[in-house]
Amino acid sequence: MQTQLFIDGHWTAPAAGGTFPVVDPATERVIHQAPAGTAADIDRAVAAARRAFDEGPWPRLSGTERAGYLRAIAAAVTARREELARLEVLDNGKPLPEALWDIDDVAGCFGFYAGLAEKLDTDPDEVVALADARFSSSVVLEPMGVVGAIVPWNYPLLMATWKVAPALAAGCTLVLKPSELTPLTALELGAIAEEVGLPPGVLNIVTGLGPEAGAPLTSHPAVDKLAFTGSVPTGRKVMAAAAADIKKVSLELGGKSPFIVFADSDIEKAVEWIMFGIFWNQGQVCSATSRVLIEASAYDAVLERLAAEAARIRIGSGLEEGTLLGPIVSRGQYDKILAAIARGVEQGARIVTGGGRPADRNVGYFLQPTVLADMDETSEVWREEIFGPVVCVKPFTDEADAVRMANDSRFGLAGAVMSKDLVRCERVARALRAGIVWINCSQPTFTEAPWGGYKQSGIGRELGRWGLSNYLEVKQITRYESDDPWGWYIR
Template sequence: MDVIDPAKEECIDHLSAGTAEDVDLAVDCARRAFEGEWRTSSGAERANLLHAIAKGILRRRDELARLEVIDNGKPLAEALWDIDDAAGCFTFYADLAQEFDAAQDETIALPDERFESSVRREPVGVAAQIIPWNYPLLMAAWKVAPAIAAGCTMVLKPSELTSLTSLKLAEIAVDAGLPAGVLNLVTGLGAVAGERLAHHPGVDKIAFTGSVPTGTKIFMAAAQDIKNVSLELGGKSPFIVFDDADIEAAVEWIMLGIFWNQGQVCSATSRLIVQEGIADRLLKRLVERARSIPIGSGLDPSTKLGPLVSRGQYERVRQFVAQGVESGARLLTGGKRPVDVARGYFIEPTIFTDVPLNSTIWRDEIFGPVLVVQKFSDEQQALRLANDSRFGLAAAVMSEDETRCQRVARAFRAGIVWINCSQPTFSQAPWGGYKQSGIGRELGRWGLGNYLEVKQVTRFKRGHTWDWYGDKAHPS
């Protein structure tokens, strides 16, 4: 498989296109490792390995960030942020693994004193992990770190578009001393390697981040064996801005919510719902700021908006822009290649207003730097617009009225809510959505729970008699 630099549209490397047989070998390796000593390793041992991986990531920080830029297209400053975040994720789960031994068994109070019961948490087994292209190393960390902490083994399949840093993560894991077979990596096409992994009878759990159509296929494949599944899928997240909000602060967070990572973010707050009292002033300032964003190669330190990840994604976003114009929405700015950029998959920051509520650009996930805007008069209308979506990943609200913010936060039908900001993400907090945005949660202790089975152990105490079928009086 060719590796294409999206800023230059040039091939910079080649990767092996893994086959179904390669997946079988990887799953077999993972199964042998799990059935061996790994499943009985202590939380302290796993914590040491996770800390070592985190340190290895930081040692190679500059190298990894540069690879993210030329593989994915994102600006270097964002890539460095991602690398630090990935290392922090491994450190966080190292701390959880350290606590795991003490918390592995939990005693339960029972109404019958003749019995005692406990809940034991054990690794689910072999996990298939399929990750997207928008945050290559970070998405790998979100899945690999908790799986190691739980004592699982895994087969990781990165996106065929962005596999370079996942391969480096495998090198770092080997250098850290991770036992053979715990982390296995197969590069390849989703329709081949991913398909085999989703259907593989030797896999106990599937963790997937990506689009709703692919997530649906994986869910159906997992149903054949009733596999444990967690899915983090798409979003079309709303950002409600009330007329008491500070316009400059609002513009800054709106831009971060839709133009960070070129809008290729599942949680991007891509639907702006702004109150009529400040709408015109806010949009005027937003357009000014959007037009001033430096666009170019992510390796240029001044760049704030890089190219989209691939030609396919570039053409997809351009098609959405065309559909927006055809729907009657008003294009305020952007929608085309920057005039001073000759090559690369670049699209200007794009803002539509007066967007029909039944249009594709209002209802569907675009996954590009495209913001769609609706105005509202009162809180109830704003919430109706916000919640009228098949997605429910994230939502944001901005207002000086803290009581109103809390009220709106409770009313959002979304798994992640931001107040007076957009997009901050922490390893300690749960990540996931309502409705078609997925099943389960990643990060925090919830992410560890994805890779654990819960076992009840109940014991009848010595010194008591149970004689239901005998001559002695049976219990009341």
């Protein structure tokens, strides 16, 4: 485990010499002391990124040359797959098979953006048709500059990769600030950058607490673009900080995503996808389909089956074979989830199953998969993101009622619909005010497709070619093609 910050291609101690504890959520034990960066370290990192962009080779390399580095990073990640996955488990708590899947996605993401970097060399500049034949105009794409990337704790290395890979492909340089809850694999990305010979200053990694490291990064005047994934309240602060210098900003924020299940659905398949949509990664997923709407005639049957299957989920350490639900990431998050469940019950929700600590787990931030029912549409548990293994279930009367309930939210990240009537599924999918909609499934995520939401779920899109566009400026170049002078004042 790394004990220093990665700045300007070198490992360096924090300016203030501080550290902060990294806790294994399955044992509640401190497993490492991570370097605690402060504003002085952010200054050093941004200066290195600024120098690498303004004076260094990185933005001036061809896309093909940058792609070579991205593929080398992908290969290095694959070579360290088991090690990185185990670090994710120790840091985050998720089951090892899920962590291995995440690391495979990390390598795949770097490989995907290597391909898009190469296309920057081969795609011709866009020619713009003009009304005046004396002029010609084209559009070129250029890297945006220095990027400040702040990422969450639910998919530590993968969420970092969603920003680092396209930014590097575009020719940008970065300062990456991972969550203080899960800093371990982000620092290992620095070791991989060093291993593959990434030019100094192109990728800088500063771990630390939000107020001491995150806030100085968001307000730094030498940063051109802020890319943030996390909660809505923090996203507001990032957006406000960006406004001071009119920085470009992309935000991937929270959700309270609906899953509409019509009565003609296969109950077993519906329950399987409902559970995948809320209990994967302990429900710590921004797109989790945590509001389940079931057509009234099937409501009792689906709810009964869901409760029975949820109660059977095996809970344990992510390193224990057979574990399907690991611990919550931290004591703070664990307490927030329990408090949300308690407020839900106070406001009328009924606990169908779960709701507390498993009887056989006295140590660790373990929480039973929880199903709530009978809450009012104004209830906090129905309307606000809980970010844990808690699903809220309500009946609906008809398609219009389902769409109304689904869209009645300040969020709009994702949604899902299940029915054997595919025409109805397509109709409902288009009616949902969300950036991602799944039909007859929930949560599959592909690097090739755009990711992002409507309303308070964020600004911009990640992944696919849309993710690369986040880090590219659009420049118009217009030429005067005529031999004759132009302008009314020229005689």
